Amino acid sequence: YYITGLVDALPSAANVEHYAHIVREKYILREIIDTAYKLTTDAYEGEDDPNQLLDKAEHNLFDLARRGLIPKSVALEPILAEAYQKLDKRQSGDKKHAYSGVPSGFKDLDDMTDGFQPSDLVILAGRPSMGKTTLALNMARNAAKEYGHKVGIFSMEMSSYQIAMRLLTAEAKVDSHKMRKGTLSKSEWPRLAQAVGELSDIPAYIDDTASLDILDLRSRIR
Structure with missing residues (x-):
């Protein structure tokens, strides 16, 4: 019975992605707990300036959030549908959709740049x-x-x-x-x-x- 139980409890390779996702989630939760514990300890000790402690907390959580990001693949169909809708609005002459980015209000500039794009540093x-x-x-x-x-x-x-x-x-x-x-x-x-x-x-x-x-x-x- 013991050996049979071991076989039943053995994870299947077919579910390896699901198990990997669980491990990653538990890792992130453990990191959150560790970060919160360190911040709580620093706050009780009161050695740091409160503003510095806030900066430290935000930096640690931001770094954790960045490390926890999982790239996701997206099907082409919804992207094409969204692109078509935007093109249709621009073709209709709607002023608010005349440019793909955020317009500056200066037509000559916007015609050259197509507006300020979300990924740009200007x-x-x-x-x-x-x-x-x-x-x-x-x-x-x-x-x-x-x-x-x-x-x-x-x-x-x-x-x-x-x-x-x-x-x-x-x-x-x-x-x-x-x-x-x-x-x-x-x-x-x-x-x-x-x-x-x-x-x-x-x-x-x-x-x-x-x-x-x-x-x-x-x-x-x-």
């Missing part, structure tokens, strides 16, 4: 006082207002108030110097009020926290 460079910030904010405003994309603006130099003022003057098409001095004309005030209302509805978020590192940035974007 660096806007230039000499000081050449209008880099203004251009970047205009792109962000256009993407959020005209195309409905969620936009996050992270600034380590300008305050959120300064950024909001720049967005407001660009939307209202008023002179920023006159607005700061409070010398806007009577005809400009209604445009300013209208701009406030329109910008209040767009999906844009501003974070002016200084000295953000990559982990902080990633956490806030989430």
Whole structure:
């Protein structure tokens, strides 16, 4: 009976993928437990700065999540169907689907780049006082207002108030110097009020926290 029981309990090679998946899941769970235990110990000891401990926790969990990712193959049919739907929307002339990426609102640029693609890192460079910030904010405003994309603006130099003022003057098409001095004309005030209302509805978020590192940035974007 004992020998028969051993034969019955012997895993079949036909289920090896299923068993490997179980082993991987248990490994990840064990790593989570170990990470949580170490973080709990550090928190009780209180030797680390709380912010440093938070950074450490996020870094460890992010590294664990990255190692736990399992590449998945995807059938060609659903990918082709999705691609066809996107092409159909673009062919129909729908403004929001005119480009495969996120439009900047500058047609000549978007025609060349097809919008900002999800996998791209785009660096806007230039000499000081050449209008880099203004251009970047205009792109962000256009993407959020005209195309409905969620936009996050992270600034380590300008305050959120300064950024909001720049967005407001660009939307209202008023002179920023006159607005700061409070010398806007009577005809400009209604445009300013209208701009406030329109910008209040767009999906844009501003974070002016200084000295953000990559982990902080990633956490806030989430």
